Amino acid sequence: MSSREVLLEVKDVSVDYSASNGAVHAVDHASFTLHRGEIIGLAGESGSGKSTLAYAIARLLRPPAMTTGGEVLYYPRVQQDGSNKAFLRALKKDKAGAELGPVDILELTPAQLRTFRWNELSIVFQSAMNALNPVMTVGKQIMDVLEVHQPSMGPDARKKRAIELLRRVGIAADRLNSYPHELSGGMRQRATIAIALALNPELIIMDEPTTALDVVVQREILDMISELCQEFNMALIFITHDLSMLLELVDRIAIMYAGRLIEMADRDAMFEHPRHPYSYGLLNSFPRLHGPRRRMVGIPGSPPDLRNVPAGCPFHERCPLAFEACHTVRPSLQPAVPEIPGQLVSCHLYTPTLTPDMPSTAELAASYEALAERSKVR
Numbered sequence: 001m002s003s004r005e006v007l008l009e010v011k012d013v014s015v016d017y018s019a020s021n022g023a024v025h026a027v028d029h030a031s032f033t034l035h036r037g038e039i040i041g042l043a044g045e046s047g048s049g050k051s052t053l054a055y056a057i058a059r060l061l062r063p064p065a066m067t068t069g070g071e072v073l074y075y076p077r078v079q080q081d082g083s084n085k086a087f088l089r090a091l092k093k094d095k096a097g098a099e100l101g102p103v104d105i106l107e108l109t110p111a112q113l114r115t116f117r118w119n120e121l122s123i124v125f126q127s128a129m130n131a132l133n134p135v136m137t138v139g140k141q142i143m144d145v146l147e148v149h150q151p152s153m154g155p156d157a158r159k160k161r162a163i164e165l166l167r168r169v170g171i172a173a174d175r176l177n178s179y180p181h182e183l184s185g186g187m188r189q190r191a192t193i194a195i196a197l198a199l200n201p202e203l204i205i206m207d208e209p210t211t212a213l214d215v216v217v218q219r220e221i222l223d224m225i226s227e228l229c230q231e232f233n234m235a236l237i238f239i240t241h242d243l244s245m246l247l248e249l250v251d252r253i254a255i256m257y258a259g260r261l262i263e264m265a266d267r268d269a270m271f272e273h274p275r276h277p278y279s280y281g282l283l284n285s286f287p288r289l290h291g292p293r294r295r296m297v298g299i300p301g302s303p304p305d306l307r308n309v310p311a312g313c314p315f316h317e318r319c320p321l322a323f324e325a326c327h328t329v330r331p332s333l334q335p336a337v338p339e340i341p342g343q344l345v346s347c348h349l350y351t352p353t354l355t356p357d358m359p360s361t362a363e364l365a366a367s368y369e370a371l372a373e374r375s376k377v378r
């Protein structure tokens with residue numbers, strides 16, 4: 001369950017990839033807030049900037065990627081088990097009564113960053129299950145992380161913790177000495193999650209963690225992730241282009257398009273009343289198990305070239321409801337009018353000075369139907 005205590009404030013983060021034929025603006029002024037224990041789903045088509053934004057937050061980007069602006073404020077707290085002592089010491093926030101306050105991850109020194117990773121934030125990468133070391137048992141891989149990042153822990157305690165972590169992700173203790181090739185794909189993915197949990201981080205980023213698995217195993221792993229987040233009050237940024245994954249897992253959904261966050265809302269509000277025509281199109285492009293049957297239409301066209309994003313709203317060339325302002329004025333992420341608490345949208349359709357009549361979800365649906373009919377006629 002998420003608290004309303006802020007853990008992370010991403011403010012106006014922009015990232016470019018430099019290339020000989022012009023900079024690719026992969027993330028453009030992204031801002032959002034994450035609370036302790038909250039699960040946010042970051043969704044959007046391939047190439048919309050999800051991974052780049054997540055790796056910018058974790059300071060994992062390497063050239064040609066460059067974070068060109070913004071702040072990522074992280075709010076540390078003193079861990080009761082002492083597991084983040086080294087991080088607080090590196091921040092010089094370990095004196096009795098020291099004001100903890102936020103730190104900007106983008107400004108951490110290399111030494112501070114080393115203590116931040118694993119202790120405070122860990123990442124489960126895309127196809128992480130293939131990233132396990134093939135010549136080392138899974139138990140040893142967990143114990144190695146503990147040895148490097150929690151040097152005060154002795155060998156017996158490390159072994160006990162490794163067994164406990166494996167148990168927690170549904171792997172029996174006798175698998176401690178198994179090599180990755182002796183485990184199924186689902187078990188390998190569970191093992192990578194156990195490694196990410198080793199130091200009780202406050203925040204985990206998972207980038208398409210279940211893509212390579214069959215749907216039954218995906219489902220089991222999503223359930224497990226949800227339980228772990230609750231049990232450890234851990235926040236999670238879960239990246240996917242498959243919105244059906246988010247239906248039962250996340251508290252909030254953030255949708256990206258062409259490097260911009262174009263809508264954020266609580267999960268139910270997003271599924272029931274998506275406001276941005278892109279969000280509607282994305283949600284309508286996958287089948288749902290529950291709810292009324294709908295005709296799936298999809299979104300004609302393709303995203304813009306990120307070296308040369310059009311003026312105005314980046315979606316206007318594909319939008320069935322675009323009007324004049326959308327071609328010239330860049331919308332910003334703000335509460336929609338009429339407001340649904342927690343819902344932010346970057347679309348002129350919800351700016352009363354520009355559009356007196358905001359479209360309903362049914363009108364968004366009808367506009368896509370009409371668009372599909374038009375493209376059939378052509």
Ligand SMILES: Nc1ncnc2c1ncn2[C@@H]1O[C@H](COP(=O)(O)OP(=O)(O)OP(=O)(O)O)[C@@H](O)[C@H]1O
Pocket residue numbers: 017018019024026044045046047048049050051052053064065241306
């Ligand atoms: N090394 C690179 N050099 C140039 N452009 C890059 C590089 N890596 C990524 N990009 C571009 O940055 C944009 C954002 O990519 P990113 O991988 O963050 O998107 P994504 O939404 O995570 O996509 P996916 O779901 O396919 O992983 C894309 O247009 C991509 O082509």
